[in-house]
Amino acid sequence: MKNTQYWMEYLERLAAAQETGRIKPVQAVEMNNTVGKAISLVKTNLEYQRLKQSLGEKAAVIPMLELEKKAE
Amino acid sequence: MIEDAQAKRLRKKTYDAAWRARNPDKMKKYDAAYRARNSDKIKKARAVYRARNPDKIKKRRAAWGARNPDKIKKCKAAWQARNPDKMKKLRAAFAFNLSDLYVKQVLRVRTTLKNSDIPQELVELKRAHLKIHRKLKNQK
Numbered sequence: 001m002k003n004t005q006y007w008m009e010y011l012e013r014l015a016a017a018q019e020t021g022r023i024k025p026v027q028a029v030e031m032n033n034t035v036g037k038a039i040s041l042v043k044t045n046l047e048y049q050r051l052k053q054s055l056g057e058k059a060a061v062i063p064m065l066e067l068e069k070k071a072e
Numbered sequence: 073m074i075e076d077a078q079a080k081r082l083r084k085k086t087y088d089a090a091w092r093a094r095n096p097d098k099m100k101k102y103d104a105a106y107r108a109r110n111s112d113k114i115k116k117a118r119a120v121y122r123a124r125n126p127d128k129i130k131k132r133r134a135a136w137g138a139r140n141p142d143k144i145k146k147c148k149a150a151w152q153a154r155n156p157d158k159m160k161k162l163r164a165a166f167a168f169n170l171s172d173l174y175v176k177q178v179l180r181v182r183t184t185l186k187n188s189d190i191p192q193e194l195v196e197l198k199r200a201h202l203k204i205h206r207k208l209k210n211q212k
Contacts, residue, residue, distance in 0.1 A: 004193045011200045018204070025211055032204050039179075039198055046190070047183055 007038050170199045178202070 010031075018028045092099050107114060122129050137144055152159050166174040175195045176187045 004197045008197055008200060011204060015204055025208060029208050032201060032208060035201050039201060042194055043179060043183055047185055050189055
């Protein structure tokens with residue numbers, strides 16, 4: 001996953017290109033949506049980290065328990 | 073003569089203090105009446121003190137806030153309930169200016185994240201994303 005700094009520079013380039021008219025509005029929307037998806041991924045990662053922190057050692061046990069349930 | 077006057081003053085002082093301790097209700101009434109008579113004077117004196125000691129006031133307020141977070145929460149909620157129009161305007165301003173709080177609120181939608189979990193870097197990125205999104209929306 002690319003870091004937030006990369007996406008920030010990406011947006012700056014996008015804004016510049018859009019202002020000078022080097023790209024079409026449709027392309028700009030698509031590029032902006034790509035950043036939206038990247039932000040969504042970062043959020044998911046943050047949520048995962050938070051959950052892992054709150055569960056502590058149990059985090060590793062839970063998938064195993066689910067697998068055991070499925071096997072039964 | 074001087075010693076007599078000093079002793080007399082001390083005797084009166086101790087007598088007064090004892091009387092005050094014996095009659096708390098009367099003192100309460102007297103104090104309330106004094107405050108009612110001299111409310112302007114008291115207000116002015118307090119304002120002067122506040123102007124002269126801003127650091128002390130700031131520290132005292134911060135300490136009180138740390139001791140009473142629930143009271144502050146209740147007070148804020150009560151103010152918000154009393155002033156729905158002002159809150160509406162404030163929220164609109166937050167959204168228009170893309171304030172940190174608003175951006176964090178947008179980022180939190182359909183997640184279990186708290187404001188404190190969201191790093192400032194991500195807030196800046198989302199703000200730039202929303203700015204471009206709005207610009208593109210207006211062009212259509």
